[in-house]
Amino acid sequence: MSAEAKSSVLPGLRLGRVSFVWRPWIAGVTLLLAAVTFLLFCLSIGIGDFPIGLPQVIATIFGHGEPVDEFVIMDLRLPRALAGLVVGIALGVSGAITQSVARNPLSSPDVLGITSGAGAVAVFLVTVSGGTATAIVDSVGLSAAALGGGLGTGLLVYFLAWRRGIDGFRLILIGISVTAVMEAITTWLLATADIRDVARAQAWLVGSLDDRGWDEVRTALWCTLALLAVVTCVAFQFRPLHFGDEVAAGLGVRYTRVRAVMLLCAVLLAGAAVSAAGPVPFVALVAPQVAMRLARCPTPPLAASGLVGALLLIGADLVARTALPVSLPVGVVTAAIGGPFLVHLLVRANAR
Amino acid sequence: MVAHDITQVKSAVEQVSRLTAEDVTVGYGSRTVIDGLDVSVPPGVITTIIGPNGCGKSTLLRTLSRLLKPTRGTVLLDGDDIVRLKTRDVAKKLGLLPQTPVAPEGLTVADLVARGRHPHQSWLRQWSSDDADVVARALALTGVSDLADRPVDTLSGGQRQRVWISMTLAQGTDLLLLDEPTTYLDLAHAIDVLDLVDDLHESGCTVVMVLHDLNLAIRYSDNLVVMKEGAILAQGHPRDVVTAELLHEAFGLRALVVDDPVGDRPLVVPIGRTQVHPNYRGKNGS
Numbered sequence: 001m002s003a004e005a006k007s008s009v010l011p012g013l014r015l016g017r018v019s020f021v022w023r024p025w026i027a028g029v030t031l032l033l034a035a036v037t038f039l040l041f042c043l044s045i046g047i048g049d050f051p052i053g054l055p056q057v058i059a060t061i062f063g064h065g066e067p068v069d070e071f072v073i074m075d076l077r078l079p080r081a082l083a084g085l086v087v088g089i090a091l092g093v094s095g096a097i098t099q100s101v102a103r104n105p106l107s108s109p110d111v112l113g114i115t116s117g118a119g120a121v122a123v124f125l126v127t128v129s130g131g132t133a134t135a136i137v138d139s140v141g142l143s144a145a146a147l148g149g150g151l152g153t154g155l156l157v158y159f160l161a162w163r164r165g166i167d168g169f170r171l172i173l174i175g176i177s178v179t180a181v182m183e184a185i186t187t188w189l190l191a192t193a194d195i196r197d198v199a200r201a202q203a204w205l206v207g208s209l210d211d212r213g214w215d216e217v218r219t220a221l222w223c224t225l226a227l228l229a230v231v232t233c234v235a236f237q238f239r240p241l242h243f244g245d246e247v248a249a250g251l252g253v254r255y256t257r258v259r260a261v262m263l264l265c266a267v268l269l270a271g272a273a274v275s276a277a278g279p280v281p282f283v284a285l286v287a288p289q290v291a292m293r294l295a296r297c298p299t300p301p302l303a304a305s306g307l308v309g310a311l312l313l314i315g316a317d318l319v320a321r322t323a324l325p326v327s328l329p330v331g332v333v334t335a336a337i338g339g340p341f342l343v344h345l346l347v348r349a350n351a352r
Numbered sequence: 353m354v355a356h357d358i359t360q361v362k363s364a365v366e367q368v369s370r371l372t373a374e375d376v377t378v379g380y381g382s383r384t385v386i387d388g389l390d391v392s393v394p395p396g397v398i399t400t401i402i403g404p405n406g407c408g409k410s411t412l413l414r415t416l417s418r419l420l421k422p423t424r425g426t427v428l429l430d431g432d433d434i435v436r437l438k439t440r441d442v443a444k445k446l447g448l449l450p451q452t453p454v455a456p457e458g459l460t461v462a463d464l465v466a467r468g469r470h471p472h473q474s475w476l477r478q479w480s481s482d483d484a485d486v487v488a489r490a491l492a493l494t495g496v497s498d499l500a501d502r503p504v505d506t507l508s509g510g511q512r513q514r515v516w517i518s519m520t521l522a523q524g525t526d527l528l529l530l531d532e533p534t535t536y537l538d539l540a541h542a543i544d545v546l547d548l549v550d551d552l553h554e555s556g557c558t559v560v561m562v563l564h565d566l567n568l569a570i571r572y573s574d575n576l577v578v579m580k581e582g583a584i585l586a587q588g589h590p591r592d593v594v595t596a597e598l599l600h601e602a603f604g605l606r607a608l609v610v611d612d613p614v615g616d617r618p619l620v621v622p623i624g625r626t627q628v629h630p631n632y633r634g635k636n637g638s
Contacts, residue, residue: 009462009466009484009487009488009491009500010462010463010466010479010484010487012479012480012481012483012484013479014480014481017476017477018476018477019476019477019478019479019480020478020479021466021478021479103456164380164381233475236473236474236475236478239467239470240467240470242455242456242459243453243454243455243456243467244450244453244454246419246448246450246453247448247450247453249418249419249439249448250417250419250443250446250447250448250449250450250520250523251443251467251468251470251471251523252438252439252440252441252442252443252444252470252471253439253470254439296458297458298455298456298457298458298459298463298503299456299459
């Protein structure tokens with residue numbers, strides 16, 4: 001009788017001292033997403049001017065490939081595919097965190113000023129030639145400087161939105177305002193700059209995976225892995241925040257600290273993604289929402305959101321490279337998918 | 353001699369009191385809401401804080417539950433300064449239900465109530481057999497076991513409030529702080545929720561709540577704390593405390609206090625300007 005009562009609540013899974021609620025649907029969807037992501041990852045490596053079959057790609061990645069394949073894959077194609085994977089996961093997780101913190105599906109690192117801040121700083125450094133700007137680019141690199149800009153803007157938004165706690169709507173409104181200011185600065189810089197600099201800046205402003213080498217990928221990869229480790233550790237304490245500050249406090253969570261750590265992770269993840277691929281729009285907004293619907297979760301699931309992000313980015317890159325008559329940067333394709341999806345979300349929110 | 357007796361009684365109350373505020377001053381930013389207030393919560397009974405809008409009822413409850421930190425004075429939970437305790441240790445002793453909490457859309461009742469176990473869980477130990485037992489009991493005690501798989505947002509207001517109280521119970525504390533648990537509920541659902549609160553009190557819980565409705569507060573609590581402008585005007589059993597004079601002083605309300613025909617407590621009959629017998633019209637309440 002008591003066993004029956006227990007099973008009617010939530011089924012648990014226990015392995016020694018470890019125990020958690022067993023949710024087969026979410027686990028299944030996450031595993032399936034991981035498998036599909038890996039498959040698409042290998043497919044995107046195989047497809048190109050010099051096509052390589054799927055078995056050879058997998059063999060080469062695990063170190064048992066032909067020397068010819070190994071050169072093409074390891075030196076030419078893997079960095080780009082890996083950049084897509086890492087940037088997609090980073091953006092997906094970053095979006096899931098920001099949407100959870102704001103308790104609003106329309107918030108994402110894009111809306112919170114992180115990408116626009118990074119963009120403004122990058123464009124500033126590219127277009128304003130001369131003493132300090134050149135010195136900064138030379139010493140830390142454009143990507144790192146842009147990362148700093150994104151981080152600074154994200155923290156500014158958080159600081160301005162703070163009033164005895166963080167209110168979701170306030171955070172988004174201030175994020176949108178700061179984003180508008182950053183975009184105005186970017187436009188102004190582009191309008192007044194030298195035409196050759198503008199072309200370079202424009203290329204940076206549209207997110208792209210073109211010509212990614214190991215150097216860019218390595219930094220983003222390690223940053224993302226370290227941040228994901230932190231997110232995994234804090235995720236347990238983060239869960240009650242879905243119910244608002246006061247309930248979380250009642251459940252024994254130091255919500256200010258937990259939220260600050262998670263939001264900082266979200267900002268840094270978005271920054272790592274921007275440093276590797278430039279501002280890729282909409283992935284962070286769309287991925288958590290798709291993951292929620294696939295996993296049938298009331299809140300954005302972190303792991304599934306990251307995988308959907310990777311799937312979306314690698315898929316968009318594949319479409320951008322192969323299916324279209326002209327080769328486009330990946331940012332154009334994600335915007336083309338993300339825009340209509342955002343409209344769909346807004347229409348649904350209005351209908352309610 | 354009499355004074356001696358009173359101090360003895362008072363210290364006895366303080367000894368067993370679970371939650372005490374001593375000379376507490378608290379506010380938001382530079383605005384002080386409560387200035388130098390003392391109150392102690394007697395164990396095993398329902399204490400209800402009443403008072404006009406903006407008098408600091410919720411502020412007091414939030415201070416007692418550690419949501420607000422007093423600028424002066426201390427709140428003692430089982431004898432310990434609540435500010436110095438770990439957040440998690442407070443959550444193991446004290447269950448808090450804020451005003452109108454909101455659950456994410458689509459979250460099921462079982463998932464919400466299960467979250468009440470959070471203070472007892474850790475990263476590795478996220479769902480033990482203890483947790484399953486306590487959650488099943490909390491669901492049963494609040495009469496929502498049948499709703500376990502339903503999304504919280506599809507329930508009626510009264511059911512939803514039962515579910516939130518169930519979550520607070522799953523925390524496994526016998527000290528519950530409820531901030532206006534009947535807000536936005538119609539009278540039938542309000543009575544239903546307060547009956548549940550009384551059941552919890554019967555089973556040994558100490559309850560502190562804030563209520564708006566005077567008659568419900570009188571009917572369901574053994575200890576009334578009447579506040580006005582951040583201070584306590586009167587405190588005690590409703591039978592000893594509630595008088596027409598007090599209501600006029602606290603709320604500026606003209607009212608008749610009569611015997612409740614269905615209970616052993618007073619009943620407040622407000623006297624407005626219109627729709628009353630001529631002999632009450634324009635008469636001063638005091």
